[in-house]
Amino acid sequence: MSAAVAERITDLFNGDMPDDANWLELLLKNRLDQLPYPGRGGTLERWKALAAVAEFDLSLTKLYEGHTDALAIIDELAPGSAATSSGAWCVWAAESPKGRALIHGNGSDVELSGSKHWCSGAITGDHALLTAWAKDEDLPHLISIDLDQPGIAIDSDKWKAVGMASSMSVNVAFDGAKGSRLGKAGQYLSRPGFWQGGAGIAACWYGGAVGIATALRKGLLESSGDDQQGYKLASLGKIDLALEETGAILRHAARWIDDHPFFDASQVALTARLSAEKCAKSVIDEVGKAMGATPFCLNEKFAKAAADLPVFIRQSHAEKDFAALGERSLTREAPAWSL
Ligand SMILES: Cc1cc2nc3c(=O)[nH]c(=O)nc-3n(C[C@H](O)[C@H](O)[C@H](O)COP(=O)(O)OP(=O)(O)OC[C@H]3O[C@@H](n4cnc5c(N)ncnc54)[C@H](O)[C@@H]3O)c2cc1C
Structure with a gap:
């Protein structure tokens, strides 16, 4: 389908x-x-x-x-x-000391105070799922809210992004906004879908890298043989390898998730994310080396993608995620490095 x-x-x-x-x-x-x-x-x-x-x-x-x-x-x-459900949803789960939402009330309906940062879609969305904290509890709750209500203030003044500008991932403050609980405390993080969804982000980064890589491939296909200099082909070769590697990792991760829907998918998700991050960086670098500044300055769609992708991949937690992957490598039961 x-x-x-x-x-x-x-x-x-x-x-x-x-x-x-x-x-x-x-x-x-x-x-x-x-x-x-x-x-x-x-x-x-x-x-x-x-x-x-x-x-x-x-x-x-x-x-x-x-x-x-x-x-x-x-x-x-x-x-x-x-x-x-109808309308557009957002998910706001980023946590920071200055961007923390609190819940008040013990039933399924709650009121919110505090704030959230990195709220993509706050301006255009209809509803959001957000993580919020009850006083004296150490696991977050997931709260579902309608965005069209009093008690919600959107602050877009601080959003100065150039890359990912139109995601408008702004700050949102709550003052008595009404919401309802979804699932139990901590379930947002403990459910299998947490890592399965996290791996989906890698597919987004991969798609972004494909978009940028396609500019080089298309350019070379359209140029005469004389313009297909070896150094440009070498860049395309490196890009091809990076995309094939990440594509294979993503296909494996998808299959693994389908075969193990209720297992902890953190290892395949971390692998997919870190591979897609590396692939995206390599694609931007190699396309830049092969094509020079021209597409960055004269091709609007390319310039936008090349500004967006380095920002989007910063949703990767970088060394923190490598350490998490290393930890899983130590504790995995089966030897992983065999063909
Ligand atoms: C365009 C954009 C849109 C976003 N939209 C949303 C959204 O809609 N919803 C949402 O929930 N979130 C969203 N986010 C937020 C995102 O998911 C992250 O929460 C946010 O970028 C902060 O990331 P961080 O925690 O890695 O960075 P920070 O905590 O600011 O850390 C900075 C850097 O230090 C590294 N670091 C931190 N701790 C360690 C450690 N122990 N060891 C090694 N390195 C470490 C991090 O990996 C990171 O690279 C968005 C982010 C971006 C860029």
């Missing part, structure tokens, strides 16, 4: 639409947000859809990935209820 979704997404982007189309709205209106949930046999198809959007626009992907992740989370924690 959703191999077709990725193709239909690409068809939509290649169709006859104004440049300033509201793409997220169009994706939702065409039900191109209805992806297989992770771990149900269609994980790769889900990731192909994420990558297809990423190849087109990375800020849009941030919103689309958040929305589709929210639907998967809702289905995991309250089975059946995602099907009846």
Whole structure:
């Protein structure tokens, strides 16, 4: 079903639409947000859809990935209820000392105070899932809120991004905003979908890298033999290798998740994320070396993607994630390094 979704997404982007189309709205209106949930046999198809959007626009992907992740989370924690949801969802789970939401009330309905940082889609979204803390508890709760209500203040003044600018990942403050609990305390982090969704981000980075790599490949295909100098082909070769490696890791991770839907997917997710991060960096570097400054300065779509991708991959936790992967390498039962 959703191999077709990725193709239909690409068809939509290649169709006859104004440049300033509201793409997220169009994706939702065409039900191109209805992806297989992770771990149900269609994980790769889900990731192909994420990558297809990423190849087109990375800020849009941030919103689309958040929305589709929210639907998967809702289905995991309250089975059946995602099907009846409408509008665009956001997921705000970043935690920082200055961006911390608190919940008040013991029942399923709660009020919120405090704030959240990094709230992609706050301005355009309809609902959000956010992590928030009850006093004296050390596990976060997941709270579902409607964004169109008093008690929510969006502060976009601090958002100065150039890369990922239109993801508008702004600060949001709460003063008595109403929400309801989804799942139990800590379940947002402990559910299998946490790492399965985290691996989906790698598919977004991969799609972004494919978009940038395609500019070089297309340029070389369109140029005469004389312009296909060896150094450009060498860059394309390195890019090909990086994308093939990460593609293989992503396909393996998707298969593993489908075969082990209730297992801890942190190892395959960390591997996919770190590989996609490395691949994205290498693609940006090699395309730059082969093509020079020209596409960065004269090709608007390329320039935007090349500004967006380095910012988007900073959602990787870098050395922290390498250490987490090393930890898992030490504790894995089967020897992992055999063919
Ligand atoms: C464009 C964009 C959109 C975003 N949208 C959303 C969203 O919609 N929802 C959401 O929940 N979040 C969102 N985020 C936030 C993101 O998920 C991260 O929470 C945020 O970028 C902070 O990341 P961090 O914790 O790695 O960085 P920081 O905590 O600021 O750390 C800075 C750097 O130090 C490294 N570091 C930290 N601790 C260690 C350690 N022990 N060892 C080694 N290195 C360490 C980190 O890996 C990082 O590279 C968004 C981020 C970006 C860039």
